[in-house]
Amino acid sequence: MKENAVSREKGKLFPKEPTKSASTPTDLERPLVKDSDADDVDEHLYRSMIGSLMYLTASRPDIMFAVCACARFQVSPKTSHLLAVKRIFRYLKGKPSLGLWYSKDSPLELVAYTDSDYAGATLDRKSTTGGCQFLGNRLISWQCKKQTVVATSTTEAEYVAAANCCGQVLWIQNQLLDYGYNFMSTIIYIDNTSTICIIENPVQHSKTKHIEIRHHFIRDCNTKKLIQMAKIDTQLNVADLLTKGFDAGRFQYLVSSIGMLNP
Template identity: 80%
Template sequence: MYLTASRPDIMFVVCACARFQVTPKTSHIHAVKRIFRYLKGQPKLGLWYPRDSPFDLEAFSDSDYARASLDRKSTTGGCQFLRRRLISWQCKKQTIVANSTTEAEYVAAANCCGQVLWIQNQMLDYGFNFMNTKIYIDNESTICIVKNPVFHSKTKHIEIRHHFIRDSYEKKLIQVIKIHTDHNVADLLTKAFDVSRFNFLIASIGLLNLRSFICGEFN
């Protein structure tokens, strides 16, 4: 779990395994061993933070609808960037059972919004104003709910605490922008992928071989 603070590529699988640490089975042990084999094969992957480029705050939100086989709860995923520098990421099973993909995405977007507002307040202490931050979401219905209060009657079953994202949008603290699923890097934190898609996502969030990169910089 401590390693996920610097290796977002294992965040989803570690969180999935952690759900069974009270009553683990043999299958869970095999999954943990696979994590260690992956880490052994990729020991030099890490996040690189260059200092010589400007940055703006932006975020990506995603959810994996009802993939938890035991209770059919969805997984929330979110990540926040200063330009292309990944500074924060989240993976968590939702506390409610979502009735639709839209509801699961809406809950995930609200969680991401809360993290963005916290980062905005932190950066104000350093003299940076990141109001009207862009949050990229790959679900059109979720964006409609955030933007259009007419949809309120259809969302009363969602817990009230998640509706603050609409309030943040109306105050122009955030923007919600549609992004194609293929380009939503928060996917990495919500589900498993094949090798090619996985490699594309870890490259997109800024994970690279630090040893070869640093050697190349100095050479």
């Protein structure tokens, strides 16, 4: 009986007739919610689909946010969640050759971008952290993660995201030291001026006492010149791709900006 249910779900997911591809992996008109009134879908099928997509995110950062958003509903997935996963597959179908391009003449310089989507998670209103690290114009690392605490301001959400990105930068710096490359004072681009002021000011202001202590190590890294924060316009912050969904125009711009090409 269980196999028949799985077969029916697979038949719905992979119909024999041609399916229309999607221009983006997320549907802005249908945000993911708990949707308790909708019908249940097979959990094993849903989780296997998410597992396959998570494996693919190792080489396709363009679907990273969409997959992570769908992965939050693995406990009791509904039909709306399955439709969201199907849209990711339809997007992949339309761009099977899209991938990261590493040019040989790119300068050898470590830079990073960080961003957050304030209260972007619909279930618990937690923010989403996004970060990506480049070696020249080559994307070598990227992150998309829901924050563990509920941020009370945009600045707090950006500060937590910056600390997360700083930790990844320090790890990359240590790895590259083994190969004889010293990339201290790595620039981390962020589009929030208040966050930069908090990081560069070692004084513990009363308005930042609610931020967990473990995130404040970024101040010490800034003092030791391991990193340096730099302001960037929001429209140019490529880490935005890992924090929320976009329309087709903005999405395609961000995908090309991180070095993904469709030969």
